[in-house]
Amino acid sequence: MILLDGKKTSADLKVEIAESVKQIKAKGGKTPHLAAILVGTDGASMTYVNAKVKACELVGFNSTLVDLPEETSEETLLNEIKKLNNNEDIDGFIVQLPLPKHIDEQKVLMAVNPDKDVDGFHPTNVGRMALDLPSFLPATPYGILELLERYKVETSGKNVVVIGRSHIVGRPMSILMSQKRPAGDATVTVAHSRTKNLKELTLKADIIVAALGIPEFLTGDMVKEGVTIIDVGITRVNDTSKKRGYRLAGDVDFATVSPKSAFITPVPGGVGPMTIAMLMKNTLLACERKN
Numbered sequence: 653m654i655l656l657d658g659k660k661t662s663a664d665l666k667v668e669i670a671e672s673v674k675q676i677k678a679k680g681g682k683t684p685h686l687a688a689i690l691v692g693t694d695g696a697s698m699t700y701v702n703a704k705v706k707a708c709e710l711v712g713f714n715s716t717l718v719d720l721p722e723e724t725s726e727e728t729l730l731n732e733i734k735k736l737n738n739n740e741d742i743d744g745f746i747v748q749l750p751l752p753k754h755i756d757e758q759k760v761l762m763a764v765n766p767d768k769d770v771d772g773f774h775p776t777n778v779g780r781m782a783l784d785l786p787s788f789l790p791a792t793p794y795g796i797l798e799l800l801e802r803y804k805v806e807t808s809g810k811n812v813v814v815i816g817r818s819h820i821v822g823r824p825m826s827i828l829m830s831q832k833r834p835a836g837d838a839t840v841t842v843a844h845s846r847t848k849n850l851k852e853l854t855l856k857a858d859i860i861v862a863a864l865g866i867p868e869f870l871t872g873d874m875v876k877e878g879v880t881i882i883d884v885g886i887t888r889v890n891d892t893s894k895k896r897g898y899r900l901a902g903d904v905d906f907a908t909v910s911p912k913s914a915f916i917t918p919v920p921g922g923v924g925p926m927t928i929a930m931l932m933k934n935t936l937l938a939c940e941r942k943n
């Protein structure tokens with residue numbers, strides 16, 4: 653079993669990005685600048701945004717955090733987005749999800765200038781991705797492709813089962829892995845909450861991407877020998893033995909699945925850190941495209 657080490661791979665990627673930034677600056681170019689909008693005080697969202705800001709510092713980007721209270725109106729948020737769209741110095745920005753219930757998420761994502769949409773959530777970028785055109789790839793699927801590529805996991809002609817059809821992970825993952833591209837050319841099945849014969853499907857899968865958000869859902873009896881496992885799930889599970897009162901659980905039961913796996917991502921330290929590194933990569937790309 654080989655661990656797909658997202659912590660190490662993302663660290664390598666950040667070193668590469670930092671090197672590119674150095675070269676841009678040496679030539680008198682503009683320092684990439686990422687902004688993040690955070691609405692409210694959700695613990696996980698704050699952790700993610702802080703990690704993104706920290707990653708910016710590490711690679712030599714400028715960063716701006718727009719921190720708004722929970723009760724922020726949709727109109728105010730749309731105004732903040734407009735300001736970032738019009739700010740020449742900002743190369744890319746993200747709106748941290750989920751948003752408070754009174755705000756229409758779709759409306760917000762549509763308001764982001766697609767050229768600055770480094771999360772790749774705007775319909776223009778989703779459409780371009782689906783048509784194999786240059787676009788910003790959503791960071792989590794992009795990170796998974798990068799991991800598979802760097803560890804030389806063969807995907808061409810393989811049976812892939814993606815569990816989950818969300819717009820940010822499952823759906824784009826299934827599109828990307830079926831495309832003619834590195835870490836692609838696979839035969840992909842998308843499973844979801846209405847799928848009836850999931851175990852039958854997963855038992856035939858060469859690669860399984862678990863992105864459903866149910867802790868330790870995928871168990872050893874559901875996978876075949878030699879499978880490659882990508883565990884996207886991150887759920888906080890109560891754990892009184894931990895100082896912070898919880899542990900992070902993936903969607904895969906690591907204890908029973910890893911002995912049968914050729915490659916597997918751990919949680920934490922697998923897909924999570926890759927997501928942040930790919931956001932940095934998209935920001936660098938946005939800056940290079942603009943200048």
Ligand code: NAD
Nearest residue numbers: 792816817818821844845863864865884885886923924927
């Ligand atoms: P989501 O929560 O929006 O949707 C879950 C999906 O799982 C749905 O499409 C649903 O149909 C499917 N599903 C639910 N129950 C199922 C079942 N019993 N069998 C098969 N499919 C089922 O999904 P999401 O936003 O992609 O998040 C999934 C998980 O990935 C969460 O734990 C989330 O925290 C995590 N996540 C991690 C990262 C990262 O960087 N590592 C990024 C995004 C999401």
